[in-house]
Amino acid sequence: MSIGWALVGVLVIAGLGALGAVATGSRGRALVAGVSTAGVGVFGVLAGVSALGGEAFSKTIPQLLPLSEVTVTVDALSGLFCALIGGVAVIAGLYNIGYSDGHGSRTGQSLLPLFVAAMILVPAAGNVTTFLVLWEVMALVSLMLVLAEHRLRPSVRDAGVWYAAMTHAGLVAILLGLVLFASKAGGESFTALRDADLSTTTRSVIFVLVFVGFGSKAGMVPLHVWLPRAHPEAPSPVSALMSAAMVKLGLYGVLRVGLDLLGGGPRWWWLLVLVAGGVSALFGVLQASVAVDLKRLLGYSTTENMGLILLGVGAGGMFAADGNRTLGSLLIAAGLLHALNHAGFKTLLFLGAGSVLRATGLRDLDRLGGLVSRMPATTALFGVGALAAAALPPGNGFVSEWLLLQGLIHGLPGADAVVAVAMPLAVGVVALTAGLGVATFVKAFGTGFLARPRSEEAAGAKESPRTMRFAMLVAAAVCAGLAISPASLGPALTRVLEALPTVRDGSPLEGGVTLRLTGIAGSISPVLILAGLFVAGLLVVVLVRRGLPRRESLVWGCGGTRLDPRMEYTATSFAEPLTRVFDDVLRPEHDVDVTHHAESQYLIESVRYRQRVDDRVEAALYPPVLAAGNKLGAVLSRLQNGSVHRYLALGLGGLIVVLVVVGLTA
């Protein structure tokens, strides 16, 4: 199918879906919204796949958008992101059918297909205004979706305001950067921008501005503050769409503007990206490793993974700026592959978290547990996602992190001091991130799903409806596909890299069963690892199956008579060693309330301990800004104290100033 028709399909289905969801009663609404969202996603995938297959598309519609025009251009880079978003949408749409059945709000459901459509169209934008409009439509629709459950929890409102503010701040940076770009280039179509001949300073200003903007969308520290708030509060299909798909558009922006339109740049740009990515990865994973709210954990994990992706892109850009295209293309391919992998497993994880939330009403890991016997399918599928997110073989996250590490360590020969310092640190960051990531997902899966339930809600959990499980199964299958055969994405990634003039260098990876890197020695075979594990496991099982049958017995509680689930290790206690090790970074707050007996202060009735780990970056950076704003308001409202005389005095003062200025400048 041609890309143009696919995009038309996206729009038409989204419109029909939205109208349908508005018109349908509460019973069928989720079905309509879900099916149309999935439909939009299918068309997005079709468009993306066509573009990745080498088809290109460009169209200008001057009748739309006052003061500008609509230009749509799809190349392989756009195609990758269209396909990614479309894929996530298909899964989230299917999931929504069961998830929102009977209680999805009219607004929330009808906006779902529109959100997906906006996201799919963003990478298809071909000029600055079109891009900005679509970008902001996407932001607005997602904001409204985040707010969909505002009646249930007051925290939704806060999350919405933070999200709105941060996303708008990001827009401001992008807007300024792109408009500056367009004005210097003398035209606002991407073609004109690409051909522009600008001074280095201008290019750097533009890059830094757009990087800040796109970084905020990608959840970069310190602009990430919206992410761990908004993702947990949104309905789960929306969380999945935002976390798996929308944040990727930040990556798209960096690639499109930095490597395509600006055509690469000096090395420090990419060092900046690398550092921002590294800091985000570490900070994100640290926060995730101590998070207790399952969806908040997943939100921080998104910051972590986007950090890793940008770290790869930054390192790739650095090598490309040095003229080392082999490593440049390898690292950017690693970043793109990780983006795909992240989309896969984060969709799965958020949907899993959604199922848990739906079944128990809980996001608090400390109160979950025991789901493995109550929601076996959900548990298993979440486990698949957790394995991938922990970047362990045979999960799909492993392959892309392996690629990333390969790219980083091969930069050392022939490097200069900057690279020689940056690369080991980058490897250290990736490694620590990976290690903490593993701890994080062991915690999420182990305390959230295994053992015995720690609350009545968790004890009463029921398995999710079939459509939800099916959607998660699809996501798991995608993850599995990506895990087993990353090499098959080689041609597509090559075509994407061809859209980036300063990076492209043949195909970075090849091979079938074994993934091989081109230009440097390195190979990995996910299939063989999986097969090896399977064979060895089979061997173990076959060899030791003889003997006495398994017996179930009470948990060994050192002979104690009562062993209740509250004695289990919780997520908080699981994370306690890490909290203590990273004390200086996390600064946890402890509250100990001791209640004494009425009769004597020496007898203690109860001790209540609470630990909270706030976002330290947020606490350090944002309150001063807010305080400054309030101060400004307070100062200015003194001008507006109600006295006519003061108002008139202001006018007289203004008049005098004007007269003096006129007199002086005569």
Next chain:
Amino acid sequence: MSTLGVVVQVVLLIVVAPYLVGVMRQVRARLEGRAGAGAGQPWRDLRKLFRKEPMSPAGSSWVFVAAPAVLVASTLVIAAVSPFVATVSPLDGVADLFAVVALLLLGTVALALAGLDTGTAFGGMGASREMTVAALAEPTILLAGFALSARVGSTNLSAIVERGQQSPGAVLSPATLLAAVALAVVVVAEAGRLPVDNPSTHLELTMIHEAMVLEYAGRDLALVEFASALRLTVLLGLWANLFLPWGVATTASAPALLLGVVAFVAKVAVLGAVLAAGEVFMAKLRLFRVPELLAGSFLFGVLAVSSSFFLA
């Protein structure tokens, strides 16, 4: 023919692993003035455990049952692909340093999840501590690997070992020495030996590894114990062959393999004895001093990488 090498290697490791533990216990017993149970005791323990009844605590799930198998399987894969006896392996695509590290971690994760799945405070505590140590050890391993691979231009273990054999002098380079120290600390931490963990403790509060497996019984326990012996062997073997690559067969011929087997057994036995002897002189570190140890090894890792660049 190289398949033979794999089979020999796997069988060798399976056989040797419990004996290694036995040797280490024996060394330790002798240094403590005891007679010791003999090097074959671990095998006797295992034989008995395999005949005993496996038990699942109430409320646990398939994770608890599957974990020992995953643990053993992941270690077996490493045993099959890494160059312990011979560098020629048909599973070249797996014999990557990072893949091996990840597979080790996979085993750790399986056991940690099992520990959490039991629903006891000890299981959770062990899992929590184990994951903390594993997470903090990760940067050192990868940086040490970085330092080793920088010389070779590949993270393929066979390639690194072969390069070591071709230029024995490079083993004494500062980068390699620093990497060796860094990796040694990590091996100790990953294998759960003193001063990070005490494998023979009976005091639950100081346990890391043991706390996770407190609920295992019978053949499940046998698998776990076997796996931990095998992991120790694998780690010591890897360390030995990365820094002392002599004797590893580069062809799949019978004499070369034989030499490889002998060299491997000797190296691992010596290293095990040294490790056990060292443990006699050490007390276990407090859990929250462990990060300091690992941070130190991380520093060595960084130094190893940068010295391989600046001093090369």
Next chain:
Amino acid sequence: MTQLLYLICGGLLLSSVMVLWRRELSAIVRLLVVQGVLLGALALVLAGRLDSVELVVVAIGVVALKAVLVPRILRRVLRDGNEARETEPLVNVTASIVAAAFLILLAYAASRPLVRLSPSAETQAVPVGLAMVLLGFFVLVTRRRALSQIVGFLLLDNGIAATAFLITGGVPGIVELAVSLDVLLVVLVLQVLTARLRTTFGGTDIDELRELHD
């Protein structure tokens, strides 16, 4: 004739400053009458200098409006209330006079380009008009009574009218008519509002109007 012109302008300026000085509201209204008459005289003088019949008509209109009609309205405002005197102004009289001096200097400085464009006897006097504008504004800023504020506005308006006469002999007739009508209407509106102030607030101290603020 030029002397007469300057005399009238001096009178206009003096009457404006006097408004700052006097506290009796009825006296202030009287000063307004004087100013209206002087404005009419100014128009007449200019009519003579420019040979313009139209200006004679305008002069009559000005006197009718500013010396008769508007003061009558003001007196009615004064009669309705029982507030004969201005309360303590926000800036005391001494400071007001000093400020007035500064404002007059500013008016001279600011009107230099107007004078420079066509230096003639009339335009030499333009700063007076501008100074009246500023003084009127100053009265608005510092005086508390509703009536005083109306007077301030009228002073300002007179200043503009004087300026208009002095630089061009007035704006086109229909505009002049519209302006005059507007002034009258504004004064009427303010009169009604003053009455409402009195009924709702029980007084006309504008500084009491502080309910709407941030």
Next chain:
Amino acid sequence: MRQLLKKIRSTGRVAEPAPERAGDGDVVLRGSVQVRHVDAGSCNGCEIEIGSAFGPVYDGERYGARLVASPRHADVLLVTGPVTRNMAEPLRKAYDATPAPKRVVAVGDCARDCGVFKGGYGVEGAVGDVIPVDVVVRGCPPEPPEIIEALRGLTGR
């Protein structure tokens, strides 16, 4: 560290020579016995003896017997003392928690028949009244070689 090394060298082996082997031992457990010690209400006299049975001098470990931390890991429960009311249930649980095949060794007179505590208000009964006992070691307290002897009867070494 050098001091410690010197001490190790000067001390040498402290374990006494092993007596003759007692028998063939248990069929299943042959060569390896993991022991979980349960104090069901003992006066701690037996505990001291058990401790020295696994000390360097008697070195129970050389016969394949080893103390473990959990009944799940154990083959043998080494129970001491009369079973007090509070310890009866924990003892039953410990027995239940031990995977089959399992053996129970009652150590000391109290474990055998409550000894001097017989009829005490807090005593539930002898070990054999609560869980099945396989081997009994007499004595108040029994000496370490007697305990070792009983364990060697199970390991067969």
Next chain:
Amino acid sequence: MTGTPALLLTLAPIVAPIAAAAAAYLMGWRRPVAIATVAAAAIVLIAGAWSATWTADGGEVAAGNWLRIDALSGVMLIVIGAVGVVATWAGIGYLDDELATGHTDVEGARRYGVLVPLFLAAMVVAVLANNLGLLWAAVEGTTIVTAFLVGHRRSRRSVEASWKYVIICSVGIALAYLGTVLVNYAAEHAGVEGSLDWTQLVAHASELDPGVMRLAFALLVVGFGTKAGLVPLHSWLPDAHSQAPAPVSALMSGVLLPVAVYALARYRVIAVAGIDPGFVRGLLLAVGLASLLLAAGLLLAQRDYKRLLAYSSIEHMALAVVGLAIGTPLAIAATLLHIVGHGLGKAVLFCSAGEILAREGTTRIDAVRGLFARTPVLAGLFGAGLVALLGLPPFSLFVSEIGLIRAMVGAGAWWVAAVVLLLLLVVFVAISGKAAGILLGDPPSRDPGVSAPAAGSSGVVGTVATVAGLRASTVVPLVGALVAVAVLGIVDWPLGQLLHAAGQIVGTR
């Protein structure tokens, strides 16, 4: 186009509202009169749209020297007409409520019926006037007409607001008059025939004395700036807008302020030709940015939602003035588009805010909670209006803001763009935070009797069509306005050509 058809086309939008006012005066406030008022506003809109067929490609419709429609006036006519239709239509329900709740009486309603169309007529005259004196007189006329509309309720607060409004605006507009006089002086001196005819002045703009024109322009900026709600004489605006009846607030904010900006646009054309363009730009920028800063800061501190809307008007007018300062054709076109979008959006907001006030009985932001949960349609209108006013797509304000920013950067004033964007961000944060409080969340549980105001007017409501508790006569025009703003933001055709032509008239390179 000239001649009799032109005369008809120019007079119709003036005469129609006056006729409606006369009808109201004679018949009192009745349904036919109300409909006639809406029709009068519609005639203004139609006249604007119709004239566009001549003006969109640079032509004009001239009726003598006094009245003239070019593209710029055409856009303004459309704004007046469109906002007028929305406000008068939604005003029907408003006045019904006021009568039903006893907030006003038959006489008050009659006065409302007379003054609102007169207000419209005055603004139409202002934008059609080719003579700058007439323009001034018409703008001053709006002050007089609206004085009693602001004080319509006669409460303490509305009397206070109207006093402040009249005094400050009269002073400001007097300064504008002084400026006009000076322009007249310069024009006579340059020998311009018909010395206040805009067309003549533009033709001879470069011959005017720069010294006089600088002073004149400065006075005009301060003067018309007062009416546009700009620093330093902006202070009347929040008081008047928060006290006036909702439809009047809508008209004042949506149309009256832009008319004052329009006057500045006209003068700017003359000023830039004669005097240093840097002075013009600097003055307008200073006023615009200062107003923007003021609005941003006070929005942060705001506790009253009607005042919030008022400060938002200051913010948007400041943007428009910054657009004038930049003054390229793109900037002017974007400014005008912004004015159109702002007018319609603000009309929706003020009308829905009036409805909220009627239901909640308070204008305090923290006293209104969980509106979406209680009255979704009303909250939806209010929310959508805010979204539009915050400059989010698909509403046209987003496109026009991008256009403005593009124009600023294109004119080399990228620091202005940065400052404006930063301040707009502050505005965004302030408004969205407060709006979230009003709209979202679960409503506080309250006694069933307290939320009675809406029910209290059920005697009237019962006889008219309602949509989710709101009158159809309120919902339909507001939804229409929102749809219009959205369409303008997506599609180019209704206004694109006209805006382009207007940009050519006012804009300079």
